[in-house]
Amino acid sequence: MLPIDHAQLSRLDLNLLVAFDALMRERHVTRAAHRIGLGQPAMSHHLARLRELLGDELFTRAPTGVVPTPHALMLAEPVRTALACLQGVLTQRPFDPATQERHFKVSLSDGLESSLVPAFLALAASEAPGVTLSLSPLQESLGLAMLDDGALDLLVGPPLEQAPHHKLRLFCAGGYRVVFDPDAVDVDLPLSLEDFLSVPHVRVSRRADSSDAVDDALARLRLKRRVAVQTAHSLSVPHLLRGSRLLAVLPRRAALASAQAFGLSISDPPLPLTADAIVMRWHASRDADPGHRWLRETMFRAATQSGEENTAPRVTARTPPRRRRARQKVAMGLTGEPVPPSTARGATLKRKS
Structure with a gap:
């Protein structure tokens, strides 16, 4: 951390940085003035002082208001972060989860929502009955901007640009599992590539070309699968699989939750699939907030409790589907997949015996 030059900072009027951030957000002098409760002449005076202080025009006139210069764009995020951190320090209050009310906004995939949030709610019910959640679908293109604007408290998903x-914080290991109804799909376990390609698939994809990691892996082998159903919603997949001769490849946690809730079988994929780890991401200004820290730690504990792997049984001969399904249920609750301590900042996913 750089040493603080108190003499230099004492000559800086913090109101100028507030005015700069308002101008960056509004791109209009009059609207920026209204935003911080000033008149238009006072805002123009602040802008003149900023230009003198920073030696740059900062904003140029345009038909719709003002346009920031490259130097202003470079300063925008550091100034906003500094103001947000300062605001957090000045307004920070102790957080007692047992007695206080707090509302958090979290964005995550529907698969994580179904597999993670129930465990979080169970912890919150006993520790923080005043905590409530707003959950929104994961939007990778907008998520980081929503963190910056305060529209989100926490973003849970694959790693994005840093x-x-x-x-x-690394949240949990990635990976995929194949899910199917054992009463409708007669295959050996672990699933072979031949069986994997012989049974039609449900594909979950939000890509413009409708492909996914499975199609990418098969393309490298110059192979294709038959897709019978295409959907953007992983929560609908177990409903589609029940009673149908179909396979689906889901992220590991969503697959485990589906198998437990719907009596489905799971298997490792018969080919290597690229899968990102899942991370929690938040704005630096929230880092020291006691309530936000409780949210992060409780989410991580929920992941620890709900992340145990339910491993599909390894059978070598074909057996009747109902018998194989019974074996599958007996096999529930075997070993988990820990996050390596070296990448989880000292925390690991626990195994259950």
Whole structure:
């Protein structure tokens, strides 16, 4: 951390940085003035002082208001982060989860929502009955901007581009599992590539070309699968699989939750699939907030409790589907997949015996 030059900072009027951030957000002098409760002449005076202080025009006139210069764009995020951190320090209050009310906004995939949030709610019910959640679908293109604007408290998903004003923590290991109804799909376990390709698939994809990691892996082998159903919603997949001769490849946690809730079987994929780990991401200004820290730690504990792997049984001969399904249920609750301690900042996913 750089040493603080108190003499230099004492000559800086903090109101100028507030005015700069308002101008960056509004791109209009009058609207920026209204935003911080000033008149238009006072805002123009602040802008003149900023130009003198920073030696740059900062904003140029345009038909719709003002346009920031490259130097202003470079300063925008550091100034916003500094103001947000200062605001957090000045308004920070102790957080007692047992007695206080707090509302958090979290964005995550529907698969994580179904597999993770129930465990979080169970912890919150006993520790923080005043905590409530708003859950929104994961939007990778908008998520980081929503963290910056305060529209989100926490973003849970694959790693995105890194920025200095974002904090992150490895949340859980990635990976995929094949899911199917054992009463409708007669295959050996672990699933062979031949069986994997012979049974039609439910594909979950939000890509513009409708492909996914499975199609990418098969393309490298110059193979294709038959897709019978295409959907963007992983929560609908177990309903589609029940009673149908179909396979689906889901992220590991969503697959485990589906298998437990719907009596489905799971298997390792018969080919290597690229899968990102899952991370929690938040704005640096929230890092020291006691309530936000409780949210992060409780989410991580929920992941620890709900992350045990339910391993599909390894059978070598074909057996009747109902018998194989019974074996599958007996096999529930075997070993988990820990996050390596070296990448989880000292925390690991626990195994259950």
